[in-house]
Amino acid sequence: xxxxxxxxxxxxxxxxxxxxxxxxxxxxxxxxxxxxxxxxxxxxxxxxxxxxxxxxxxxxxxxxxxxxxxxxxxxxxxxxxxxxxxxxxxxxxxxxxxxxxxxxxxxxxxxxxxxxxxxxxxxxxxxxxxxxxxxxxxxxxxxxxxxxxxxxxxxxxxxxxxxxxxxxxxxxxxxxxxxxxxxxxxxxxxxxxxxxxxxxxxxxxxxxxxxxxxxxxxxxxxxxxxxxxxxxxxxxxxxxxxxxxxxxxxxxxxxxxxxxxxxxxxxxxxxxxxxxxxxxxxxxxxxxxxxxxxxxxxxxxxxxxxxxxxxxxxxxxxxxxxxxxxxxx
Amino acid sequence: xxxxxxxxxxxxxxxxxxxxxxxxxxxxxxxxxxxxxxxxxxxxxxxxxxxxxxxxxxxxxxxxxxxxxxxxxxxxxxxxxxxxxxxxxxxxxxxxxxxxxxxxxxxxxxxxxxxxxxxxxxxxxxxxxxxxxxxxxxxxxxxxxxxxxxxxxxxxxxxxxxxxxxxxxxxxxxxxxxxxxxxxxxxxxxxxxxxxxxxxxxxxxxxxxxxxxxxxxxxxxxxxxxxxxxxxxxxxxxxxxxxxxxxxxxxxxxxxxxxxxxxxxxxxxxxxxxxxxxxxxxxxxxxxxxxxxxxxxxxxxxxxxxxxxxxxxxxxxxxxxxxxxxxxx
Numbered sequence: 001x002x003x004x005x006x007x008x009x010x011x012x013x014x015x016x017x018x019x020x021x022x023x024x025x026x027x028x029x030x031x032x033x034x035x036x037x038x039x040x041x042x043x044x045x046x047x048x049x050x051x052x053x054x055x056x057x058x059x060x061x062x063x064x065x066x067x068x069x070x071x072x073x074x075x076x077x078x079x080x081x082x083x084x085x086x087x088x089x090x091x092x093x094x095x096x097x098x099x100x101x102x103x104x105x106x107x108x109x110x111x112x113x114x115x116x117x118x119x120x121x122x123x124x125x126x127x128x129x130x131x132x133x134x135x136x137x138x139x140x141x142x143x144x145x146x147x148x149x150x151x152x153x154x155x156x157x158x159x160x161x162x163x164x165x166x167x168x169x170x171x172x173x174x175x176x177x178x179x180x181x182x183x184x185x186x187x188x189x190x191x192x193x194x195x196x197x198x199x200x201x202x203x204x205x206x207x208x209x210x211x212x213x214x215x216x217x218x219x220x221x222x223x224x225x226x227x228x229x230x231x232x233x234x235x236x237x238x239x240x241x242x243x244x245x246x247x248x249x250x251x252x253x254x255x256x257x258x259x260x261x262x263x264x265x266x267x268x269x270x271x272x273x274x275x276x277x278x279x280x281x282x283x284x285x286x287x288x289x290x291x292x293x294x295x296x297x298x299x300x301x302x303x304x305x306x307x308x309x310x311x312x313x314x315x316x317x318x319x320x321x322x323x324x325x326x327x328x329x
Numbered sequence: 330x331x332x333x334x335x336x337x338x339x340x341x342x343x344x345x346x347x348x349x350x351x352x353x354x355x356x357x358x359x360x361x362x363x364x365x366x367x368x369x370x371x372x373x374x375x376x377x378x379x380x381x382x383x384x385x386x387x388x389x390x391x392x393x394x395x396x397x398x399x400x401x402x403x404x405x406x407x408x409x410x411x412x413x414x415x416x417x418x419x420x421x422x423x424x425x426x427x428x429x430x431x432x433x434x435x436x437x438x439x440x441x442x443x444x445x446x447x448x449x450x451x452x453x454x455x456x457x458x459x460x461x462x463x464x465x466x467x468x469x470x471x472x473x474x475x476x477x478x479x480x481x482x483x484x485x486x487x488x489x490x491x492x493x494x495x496x497x498x499x500x501x502x503x504x505x506x507x508x509x510x511x512x513x514x515x516x517x518x519x520x521x522x523x524x525x526x527x528x529x530x531x532x533x534x535x536x537x538x539x540x541x542x543x544x545x546x547x548x549x550x551x552x553x554x555x556x557x558x559x560x561x562x563x564x565x566x567x568x569x570x571x572x573x574x575x576x577x578x579x580x581x582x583x584x585x586x587x588x589x590x591x592x593x594x595x596x597x598x599x600x601x602x603x604x605x606x607x608x609x610x611x612x613x614x615x616x617x618x619x620x621x622x623x624x625x626x627x628x629x630x631x632x633x634x635x636x637x638x639x640x641x642x643x644x645x646x647x648x649x650x651x652x653x654x655x656x657x658x
Contacts, residue, residue, distance in 0.1 A: 076405040077433035077600045104406035105594075107434045109601045132564055147626045148617035160560040162567060171560045173553050203620025221550025224502050227629040230614075231489040231500045235461055238491060239601040244610040265434075271406045272438045272568040281573040285559075288477035291532025297476045300556040 002323050003315025009035050013050055016329045017086070020057045022064030026089035030064075033088040033117035038316045039308045044181035045118045048322045053086075053114070054329055055254030062086065062114050062258075068093050076103045082113030084258060091116050092125075094264055099129040104271030109239040110262040115251035119159035120172035120304065126266050127161035127168035134265040135159040138236045141246045143176045144216035146226035149203030151216035152245045154260075155179065156229045156236075161301070163269070165279040170301030175229035176217040183212050236261045331652050332644025338364050342379055345658045346415070349386045351393030355418035359393075362417040362446035367645045368637045373510035374447045377651045382415075382443070383658055384583030391415065391443050391587075397422050405432045411442030413587060420445050421454075423593055428458040433600030438568040439591040444580035448488035449501035449633065455595050456490035456497035463594040464488040467565045470575045472505045473545035475555035478532030480545035481574050483589075484508065485558045485565075490630070492598070494608040499630030504558035505546040512538050512546065565590045 013031030018024060030053070037045030056062040066085030070093060073079050078097055082090035090113035098106045116122065119135040126133025139154035155176035162169045178197040186193050187209035198212035199205055206212055219226040237244045240261030250258030269276070282299050290296040311317060342360030347353060359382070366374030385391040395414035399422060402408050407426055411419035419442035427435045445451065448464040455462025468483035484505035491498045507526040515522050516538035527541035528534055535541055548555040566573045569590030579587030598605070611628050619625040640646060 073602075074431075074433035074600050076435075077597075079602060102403075103432075104403035105434055105436045106405075107596065107601075132567060144620070145614050145617065145626045147620055147623035148614070149620050150617060152614060152617070158557075160564070162560055162563045164563075169560060169563055171556045173556065199620065203618075203623070220553050223627070224549050224554075227500045227502065228487075231491055231498060231629065234491045234493075234498055234607055235489070235596075237605050238461060238598045238603070238607065239596060241602045241605055244605075244607070245613065267436065267564075267568060268406075269567045271403050272436075273402075273408060273570045274567075276566050276570055276573075278563055278567065278573070284574065285474050285477070285481060288474065288479060288481070289532075291473070291476055291478050291528065294476035294532070297474045298552070300560065 001317040002320050004318050004323065006035060006039070006312060006316055009038065009047060009316045009318070012326050013047060016050060016054055016326065017057070017064055020054060020064060022086065026064060026086050029088040029092055030086045033121060035316065036121050037118050038318055039311045040118065040120070040304045041307045041311070041317070042118060043317075043319060043322070044179050047318060047326050049115065049117070050326045051329065052252065052254055056114070059254050061254070061256070068113070070094065070097055076101070076106045078106060078108040080108055080110040080113070082110060084112050085114065087114035087116040090114070091122050091262065091264065095122055095125050098126065098264060098266040099131065101266070104268050106266050107239070108264040110264070111240045111242050112258055113262060114258065116262055118172060119157055120161070120170050122264060123159045123161035123172075124168060124170055127163040127170070130163050130268065130270065132163065132267040132269060133159075133161045135262070136232050136236055137262040138233050138242065138248050138260045140248050140252050142180050142217050143219050143229060144199055144203065145230065146219060146223040149199060149201060149215060153219070153226070153229050153233055154248055155217065156232045158232060162278065164282065165277060167305060168301060169278070169282065169299055170304065172304070173220075175220055175225055175232065177220045178217055180217065183209050183217065187213060236263050239263055330646040331649050333647050333652065335364060335368070335641060335645055338367065338376060338645045338647070341655050342376060345379060345383055345655065346386070346393055349383060349393060351415065355393060355415050358417040358421055359415045362450060364645065365450050366447050367647055368640045369447065369449070369633045370636045370640070370646070371447060372646075372648060372651070373508050376647060376655050378444065378446070379655045380658065381581065381583055385443070388583050390583065390585070397442070399423065399426055405430070405435045407435060407437040409437055409439040409442070411439060413441050414443065416443035416445040419443070420451050420591065420593065424451055424454050427455065427593060427595040428460065430595070433597050435595050436568070437593040439593070440569045440571050441587055442591060443587065445591055447501060448486055449490070449499050451593060452488045452490035452501075453497060453499055455593075456492040456499070459492050459597065459599065461492065461596040461598060462488075462490045464591065465561050465565055466591040467562050467571065467577050467589045469577055469581050471509050471546050472548050472558060473528055473532065474559065475548060475552040478528060478530060478544060482548070482555075482558050482562055483577055484546065485561045487561060491607065493611065494606060496634060497630060498607070498611065498628055499633065501633070502549075504549055504554055504561065506549045507546055509546065512541050516542060565592050568592055
């Protein structure tokens with residue numbers, strides 16, 4: 001891994017996107033999201049995504065200067081049309097609108113926005129304003145429904161941030177057992193997948209990453225995880241008017257218009273009465289003796305913050321091949 | 330299993346609760362929820378709960394004639410104080426208020442209500458009114474956090490119903506891998522637990538149900554399921570002003586005041602633009618060839634509806650010992 005200064009990392013994205021017609025501000029917001037991905041150790045949501053983004057702009061599928069359209073259809077329901085703009089600026093405008101709303105609960109349903117990238121930064125912004133933030137988004141069908149072979153569901157990530165007296169608790173997880181990027185990495189290195197991570201083309205569980213590429217990723221948590229992923233996909237499609245299953249597009253290719261959707265929910269504990277101290281309970285969990293074979297209890301968000309701080313100090317880890325590709329852009 | 334006519338099942342609960350001071354209407358609402366549990370094959374949420382309910386009323390911990398207090402603190406935020414009344418009537422008043430609201434999204438935060446029972450019937454009512462319904466509730470600490478041994482989290486169930494052109498999709502799942510009732514059943518029969526369902530007192534995975542009773546239930550889906558359960562518990566506590574972890578009470582004992590909380594969320598697809606057909610995608614999933622060893626893809630809610638219809642026709646299945654106990658009451 002190369003170690004790249006954060007400013008250089010950001011500058012590459014901004015230079016590439018502004019050269020392709022993006023104004024400085026949205027280019028910077030996109031760059032910051034890619035930087036967050038690499039800073040937190042999720043290269044799959046890092047600057048590795050820039051070539052596809054650039055390709056989508058060149059193909060006319062993403063309009064990096066688009067201004068999103070925000071429409072409050074009720075006092076608490078925000079409909080957002082991204083007009084095929086970059087994802088982070090669209091989602092940031094939605095987050096800002098939710099924060100200012102003051103209705104105690106408000107929901108933004110976003111369509112025609114580019115890939116949002118990691119969801120954690122958005123719900124963290126909501127938590128930073130004292131709100132519980134939830135984000136869920138659909139994505140290309142890579143995950144099989146429980147009981148059948150074909151990939152019919154997205155990895156449909158869910159992020160939740162809950163403000164506390166200290167740092168927020170931040171969950172950011174895909175509902176797939178493993179990412180497609182990790183399957184590709186395992187195939188590249190010839191290493192077996194963890195048991196239960198994927199099925200082959202017949203639907204039988206496999207640890208062979210090459211067979212998994214012809215098959216599908218498994219949902220996390222078996223039938224319950226499948227059911228959760230399905231209802232999230234239905235909910236996002238229903239609220240945003242976007243696509244389902246194999247019709248979902250917008251984050252992986254440079255050929256198809258975006259048809260995925262994103263939903264952000266903000267809840268203000270103060271409007272509900274508030275005043276519950278969450279910190280002591282979290283500290284109690286952190287202080288528990290580790291179970292055999294474990295290092296102790298992780299509070300969601302703690303590890304990402306530690307990784308981020310370490311990488312800010314040591315330099316942003318970027319795969320040399322990726323760095324060569326994006327700097328060549 | 331005995332097969333009991335649904336009317337007799339309902340009559341037993343109504344007679345017991347009215348004799349203990351409940352008015353007819355809330356007694357009936359409670360009875361219907363217990364009936365739904367048994368009708369759907371979830372005896373743990375069926376009439377087996379009646380003795381504890383009766384015990385809580387006798388102990389003064391549940392006031393079956395209480396009138397819940399509903400307060401819209403914003404146009405979309407409903408605060409509900411159940412005044413220690415029976416759970417179903419409190420939650421039904423909240424559901425009715427959410428349905429009538431017309432704000433596109435609205436949230437009810439409920440405290441001091443008795444055990445709601447199965448969550449599916451509440452979100453089904455919301456879906457019946459064309460709304461996406463979500464329900465989440467905290468419960469007594471029976472589940473260990475990932476990485477440590479002690480039970481510190483509830484089985485924290487989550488229910489989601491999404492209206493479609495036909496029957497709604499209805500997810501209703503605990504975030505624990507298995508229920509405590511099932512661990513007790515396995516211990517009673519001397520049968521091993523499924524792998525991964527529980528840990529012993531040291532935190533090591535065990536399939537011995539007796540060791541599991543001294544240990545804790547595992548979260549479904551490993552670390553992701555743990556993280557999901559934790560953020561749901563934090564969210565409910567934060568919005569309802571109720572307890573966390575080992576302080577959560579109200580559904581299992583006849584000694585402690587209720588300190589759990591419940592959150593209901595209603596989202597109106599029509600307010601978001603609506604008009605997405607979900608049925609064809611669901612039918613596509615149902616029609617997929619089964620993977621090896623599977624019977625095909627289940628859409629959440631289908632099986633519960635089929636079980637319910639079969640049990641309505643054949644009689645409600647009730648354990649003979651349970652039936653003897655509740656009829657003696």
